Amino acid sequence: MSIDLKNVDYVYDSGEPFEYFALRGISLHIDDGAFVGIVGRTGSGKSTLVEHLNGLLFSTRGDVIVDDEIVSNQRAVLAKVRRRVGIVFQYPEDQFFAETIFEEIAFGCRNYGFSKEQVDESVHKAMSIVGLDPERFLPLSPFQLSGGEQRRVAIASVIAMGQKYIVLDEPTAGLDSGSKLAVLAELESLRQTANVTVILVSHNMDEVAEFCKQVIVLDEGTVAFQGSTDAFFRDADLVDRTGLELPESYRLARALKDCGSTLTVNECSTGRMLDSLRLCVSEQGGA
Amino acid sequence: MALSRSFVLGQHYPGTSAVHQSGALVKLVSTIALMIGVFVATKTVQYIPIVLLLAVGIGVSRIPLRFFARGLKPILFLIVLTVVVQVFFTPGTVIWQFWFVRITREGLGLAGFILCRLVLLTLVSVLLTASTSPIELTDAVSDLLKPLSHIGVPSAEIALVMSIAMRFVPTILEETERIIRAQVSRGARIGEGSLVVRMKSFIPILIPLFVSSFRRADDLAVAMEARGFRVGSPRTRYHARHFQSFDAFILLGTAAALSGVILWRLFL
Numbered sequence: 344m345s346i347d348l349k350n351v352d353y354v355y356d357s358g359e360p361f362e363y364f365a366l367r368g369i370s371l372h373i374d375d376g377a378f379v380g381i382v383g384r385t386g387s388g389k390s391t392l393v394e395h396l397n398g399l400l401f402s403t404r405g406d407v408i409v410d411d412e413i414v415s416n417q418r419a420v421l422a423k424v425r426r427r428v429g430i431v432f433q434y435p436e437d438q439f440f441a442e443t444i445f446e447e448i449a450f451g452c453r454n455y456g457f458s459k460e461q462v463d464e465s466v467h468k469a470m471s472i473v474g475l476d477p478e479r480f481l482p483l484s485p486f487q488l489s490g491g492e493q494r495r496v497a498i499a500s501v502i503a504m505g506q507k508y509i510v511l512d513e514p515t516a517g518l519d520s521g522s523k524l525a526v527l528a529e530l531e532s533l534r535q536t537a538n539v540t541v542i543l544v545s546h547n548m549d550e551v552a553e554f555c556k557q558v559i560v561l562d563e564g565t566v567a568f569q570g571s572t573d574a575f576f577r578d579a580d581l582v583d584r585t586g587l588e589l590p591e592s593y594r595l596a597r598a599l600k601d602c603g604s605t606l607t608v609n610e611c612s613t614g615r616m617l618d619s620l621r622l623c624v625s626e627q628g629g630a
Numbered sequence: 631m632a633l634s635r636s637f638v639l640g641q642h643y644p645g646t647s648a649v650h651q652s653g654a655l656v657k658l659v660s661t662i663a664l665m666i667g668v669f670v671a672t673k674t675v676q677y678i679p680i681v682l683l684l685a686v687g688i689g690v691s692r693i694p695l696r697f698f699a700r701g702l703k704p705i706l707f708l709i710v711l712t713v714v715v716q717v718f719f720t721p722g723t724v725i726w727q728f729w730f731v732r733i734t735r736e737g738l739g740l741a742g743f744i745l746c747r748l749v750l751l752t753l754v755s756v757l758l759t760a761s762t763s764p765i766e767l768t769d770a771v772s773d774l775l776k777p778l779s780h781i782g783v784p785s786a787e788i789a790l791v792m793s794i795a796m797r798f799v800p801t802i803l804e805e806t807e808r809i810i811r812a813q814v815s816r817g818a819r820i821g822e823g824s825l826v827v828r829m830k831s832f833i834p835i836l837i838p839l840f841v842s843s844f845r846r847a848d849d850l851a852v853a854m855e856a857r858g859f860r861v862g863s864p865r866t867r868y869h870a871r872h873f874q875s876f877d878a879f880i881l882l883g884t885a886a887a888l889s890g891v892i893l894w895r896l897f898l
Binding site: 394397399425426429430432435437438439440450454455486500501504 | 812
């Protein structure tokens with residue numbers, strides 16, 4: 344089971360004089376249980392791509408396949424696909440409308456016909472996944488929370504539905520650095536414990552290096568790279584060509600190499616990089 | 631995107647023609663005068679001066695006729711309805727009869743007259759809105775209202791409210807689409823089921839929309855005050871424009887067409 348795109352084109356205003364290819368020949372593969380990053384500069388087609396994954400947009404040419412189901416405009420197919428793929432859009436707290444946090448999170452579950460007990464259970468589970476105390480928060484209004492808490496409730500309102508694939512469009516935008524890391528760590532634990540596939544759209548390369556094992560790089564509506572995140576960030580020319588920046592850890596590693604240092608660091612994540620750097624320094628210090 | 635594209639009447643068609651570049655106030659006054667002219671006329675032939683001027687305007691504007699046809703679409707039903715009513719229910723000399731249906735010479739004449747009236751009114755307003763950006767248009771309305779400020783009408787504020795409203799129509803449409811996408815992704819079915827269910831399904835869209843609109847309004851108020859906006863203090867325009875020769879042409883042409891219609895009605 345996986346998400347596959349085969350030669351997908353998406354054209355805005357097809358046939359009109361101002362037709363515009365937002366996606367051009369996109370083929371990609373997302374494995375079950377993966378933590379995949381989708382990166383690319385502004386206007387590279389990330390958001391358009393994301394909206395194909397649960398049938399908000401339909402490809403002009405080519406197929407989007409979710410677990411052997413070809414996404415199409417048929418009601419039965421759409422219901423199935425949306426039941427499997429959840430999307431947390433940018434600034435998801437803008438969608439709040441309910442009087443209490445419980446009602447807000449229960450909205451999706453009720454739409455999918457959960458029983459009263461199932462709704463209760465899913466809401467509590469989702470709250471504990473995003474690290475908010477259900478007893479304290481559920482009766483409050485979602486509008487009286489802090490920004491970080493609102494974001495978590497919004498994410499909980501999607502993961503409560505128990506979908507197999509969760510797509511997040513810039514879930515950490517506008518959060519303080521502590522909340523950023525916490526939100527991503529919660530997603531990682533969701534992936535490990537519930538085997539949910541997490542697809543993260545992000546502009547923050549440090550986040551991507553830290554959490555995503557695989558990365559899909561878009562450039563002007565085409566796939567510029569698809570594979571291991573480490574392999575992508577090691578190709579500094581490609582990173583530059585696609586208009587992206589190296590994560591801090593890779594920049595430090597390059598800087599060390601350029602000044603001929605004998606220190607070598609494990610580059611993948613900032614945390615691990617600091618550990619290996621510390622190790623190197625202590626070894627050299629000992630010599 | 632689909633939502634913002636479906637608005638046709640009152641849409642701007644950007645261009646650089648003389649019609650586009652002439653003053654919005656001049657075009658607004660001319661449009662009002664031509665509409666008065668359309669109502670003054672009592673016979674179809676009396677529309678000729680207006681049709682001539684409009685044809686010149688459309689020709690000079692270089693706006694494709696297709697665009698005007700699209701503007702007529704929303705009132706197509708109204709046109710068909712009135713024409714049918716006029717054709718079949720006007721008493722007079724019968725020229726064709728079948729059972730209880732009868733068509734009279736007067737009915738045909740009147741139908742043609744009403745048809746021309748509706749089409750002309752629409753085309754005149756489409757030419758105005760197509761060749762003038764919404765912001766220019768609200769400026770023109772505020773100029774038109776300016777004399778009223780002497781009797782206590784807050785014309786500058788009314789104009790500001792209108793231009794802010796115009797400015798935010800596309801923004802709010804975009805916002806609506808964004809919220810619909812998010813709620814649909816949470817399994818919401820919008821506009822399905824019985825009337826009550828359907829009404830209820832709009833709540834998850836309307837409330838977030840209200841919340842974000844109030845927040846936007848607050849932000850805008852702060853941003854305007856931060857840049858020195860004060861209610862009631864005199865304002866100048868960034869794009870000040872001066873009277874041009876084509877403005878004079880429009881005004882003279884309009885005066886000629888309007889007086890042509892009036893004279894035709896009075897003396898012929």
